[in-house]
Amino acid sequence: MGKWTALVLASWAMVAGAAHADSGRYLIGEINSYKAQPAFLEPYRKGMELAVEQVNAAGGIDGKKLVLITRDDNANPGDTVRAAEELITREKVDVLTGGFLSHLGLALTDFALQKKRFYLASEPLTDKIVWEQGNRYTFRLRPSTWMQVAMLVPEAAKLNKKRWALVYPNYEYGQSAVATFKQLLKAAQPDVEFVAEQATPLGKVDAGSVVQALADAKPDAIFNVLFATDLAKFVREGETRGLFEGRKVVGLLSGEPDYLDPLKAEAPVGWIVTGYPWYSITTPEHQAFLDAYRKRFNDYPRNGSVVGYNAILSIAAGLKKAGSSDTEKLIAAFTGLQVNTPFGQITYRAQDHQSTMGAYVGTTAVQDGKGVMVDFRYEDGAKFQPSDEEVKKLRPAAQ
Structure with a gap:
């Protein structure tokens, strides 16, 4: 028995990346910053668990069950790569997924390229994942x-505000968001001026000094990219010091319940945001997801x-x-893959491997002592992409 087990393990090592034909299951290796970003990632884990249970209850993938194996990356690039290596070599996972913080997502993107293994970046937002540092895997x-x-x-251009201040976490996601905002707003409103920038350490915002610096610049409007505990501190300090009085704020991610809910009645009012108004989405596909999530976890989704x-x-x-977890077959399967989701059908674009999953855009308000989104609409991600010609310039020729 010991010799047979050794032979099996050796054969698995030789065919890393291929389907586990005799195991009757597909192993999904997932890596994320669970300890560092619990507000987003604990609900995220529940969402994964619900989907695994539903897929397996429906018979799995051609009879094979999905098995989810997660690892914490400690919000550190080195630990991220070590976790990925361990999942492949020790756990023999078929597929890699995960990533929350953008610089960690880039570490996994490079790992996928070096190891020639399929990787689905689920959450990291940086454009470099599919453009400058994108790869075929x-x-x-x-x-x-x-x-x-x-x-x-x-929406920012409609405000017709000339003097803008910017506040963001000082790492890849925040830097990318601000650079894109400047580029696109300048194109839409050539006379715009950016009069102040506050780049804060992730998770360590000095809200008092940030708010004061922004107020001193006397902007007409503010673009906010902070999230999680940094957002909460910024909102509370800004309200206390009157930063938002008479000023419009546009906030990336600021309408997500993951970050809005902890503020309760202190939630900002009148911000233009991207977010997720789960309580008011009435489409059949979302209602089915909402009902299943509530039944399974006795909680609402984020x-x-x-x-x-x-x-x-x-x-x-x-x-x-693909009919397999072979890397090349998965790449071919994901190219143009269509998936039905609670937000409707999405497609993984052949041009850059980016999905067309969209987001909700609306305005923040406080109702019944809780922050909500009102006057929102769903924006299809397919409508907010650079042209194919621009993508070719942004994405490496060698994949």
Whole structure:
């Protein structure tokens, strides 16, 4: 028995990346910053678990069950790569997914290229994942920084405010979001001026000094990219010091319940945001997801829940189409893959491996002592992409 087990393990090592034909299951290796970003990632984990359960209850993928194996990356690039290596070599996973913080998503993107393994970047938003540092092994689910900023810029331009201040976390996601906002708003409103920037350490915002610096610049409007605890501190300090009085704020991710709910009645009012108004979406596909999520967890979903759910649905659809977890077959299957999700059908674009998953754009309000989104609409991600010619310039020729 010991010799037979050794032979089996050796054969698995030789065919890393191929389907586990004799195991009757597909192993999904997922890596994320669970300890560092629990507000988003605990609901995200639940969303993944619900999707796995639903796929398996429906018979799995041609009879094979999905098994989810997660690892925490400690919000550190080195630990991220070590976790990915361990999942492949020790756990023998068929597929890699995950990533929350953009610089960690880029680490996994490079790992996928070096190891020639399929990777679905579920959450990291940086455009580099599918453009400058994109590769043939990496696909991305969530609407990118470019896409979500492009959804907000028309609303920002309608405000017709000349002097803008910018506040963002000082790492890849924040830097990319601000660069895109400047580029797109300048194109829409050539006379715009950017009069102040506050780049804050991730998770360590000094809200008092940031708010004071922004107020001193006397902007007409503010573009906010902070999230999680940084957002909460910024909102509270800004309200206390009157930063938002008479000023419009446009906030990337600021309408997501993952970050809005902790503020309760202190939630900002009148901000133009991207988010997830789960309580008011009435489409049949979302209602089915909402009912199942509530029944399973006795809780309501957050945006992370939908991302986690859609990631597993995407992997399941890709495995079904490929008929295997072989890397090359998965790449072919994901190219143009269509997936039915709570937000409607999405497609993984052949041009850059970016999905067309969209986001909701609306305005923040406080109702019954809780922050909500009102006057919202769903923006289809397919409408907020650069042209194919621009993508060719942005994405490396050698894939």
